[in-house]
Amino acid sequence: MPRRLFSATPSKLATYADCPRRYRFAYLTRPTPPKGPAWAHNTVGAAVHAALRSWWELPLGKRSPAAARQLLYGVWSRTGFRDDEQADRWRSRAAGWLTDYVGELDPAEEPVGTERTVGATTERLALSGRIDRIDQRGDELVVVDYKTGRVPSTEDEARGSPALAIYVLGVRRTLRRACNRVELHHLPSRTVAVFEHTERSLANHVRRAEDIAADIETATEALAAGADPDVAFPPVTGQQCSWCDFRPSCPAGQAAVPARETWSFLAEETPPAE
Incomplete structure (x- = not known):
């Protein structure tokens, strides 16, 4: 029989390459372990992406910088920010990026x-x-x-x-x-x-992606055969543990580095190093 193709997305492959344990938590363990809090920088990115998608969906005559700003306001969330003042400040900043960006686009050049x-x-x-x-x-x-x-x-x-x-x-x-x-x-x-x-x-x-997929398949088969989950999918600890979604469920990550504040990846918001 032909070998079954391994179904992969960029996120799936990157997750395993970063940390096999995080891959197991995200894609294999059911129910999925509880995740940590949402991050403010992800909130910013998600709002900007959503506003740009909706902007291109507007009728041609309505594709203006002002419309982009209003679309951002409509999808904005305060998730992950330190407080309302910070969330409002970043909403204004993101709106400025967005209006400058679409102001340089030709709204008549429809994307494919x-x-x-x-x-x-x-x-x-x-x-x-x-x-x-x-x-x-x-x-x-x-x-x-x-x-x-x-x-x-x-x-x-x-x-x-x-x-x-x-x-x-x-x-x-x-x-x-x-x-x-x-x-x-x-x-x-x-x-x-x-x-x-x-x-x-x-x-x-493609070669690197296939190598990662082969490692995933080997680890998954070992897990199915009764291997210790932490041996088949070991943790890779480092600075990334300070913001990992699955930090609450990973003692190794908790021991490796302190947790970061959920707004600390915003530019000019990172506290000074001690």
């Missing part, structure tokens, strides 16, 4: 897709992912990913992102169009990091 799910297969994987935006530039399609983090995106980040490579493969397979270019649009700095994938760079990403 927004929040579009695409998929592709390799010899061992069934890959899928959801893309923020797909643009048409001449005869080719371009993958656009929005970023709202503290640090501007770089070409190295665009080149090294497994998710963006999977998106390129997914666009090619799902939409049957040429696609090589990926772009990281960092709204806070109004910069764009670009990389043009080649067949070689994509093959390198």
Whole structure:
């Protein structure tokens, strides 16, 4: 019988690569262990992404910077912030990013897709992912990913992102169009990091993804055969334990580093090091 393809998303592969125990908690353990609190920087990113998706769904004549601001206000949440003052301050800041960004867009240039799910297969994987935006530039399609983090995106980040490579493969397979270019649009700095994938760079990403999937399958089979869960899926401790969603259920992570405040990843909000 043909080997069954391993179903993978960028998030699924990245979770295992970061920490096998976190992968087990997220994808195998049922019921899923309780998670820690939500993070303010994720709240910001989710609101901006939702507003941009809705902005492109507006009738052409209503796609204005003011409309983008109102869409952000409509989906804004106070989750993860220290207090209402901080949440309001960041809402204003995010609204400024958004209105500046859409002010530089041509609202008449309809994207090929927004929040579009695409998929592709390799010899061992069934890959899928959801893309923020797909643009048409001449005869080719371009993958656009929005970023709202503290640090501007770089070409190295665009080149090294497994998710963006999977998106390129997914666009090619799902939409049957040429696609090589990926772009990281960092709204806070109004910069764009670009990389043009080649067949070689994509093959390198596929090989790494298949290696991770093989490790997951080996660990999952060991677990099913009765192996100790913490041996089959061991924790990888480090600074990432301070913000892991499953920190409440992981004694190793709790012992490794102190927990961070849920707003500490916001720019200019990190407390000084002791």
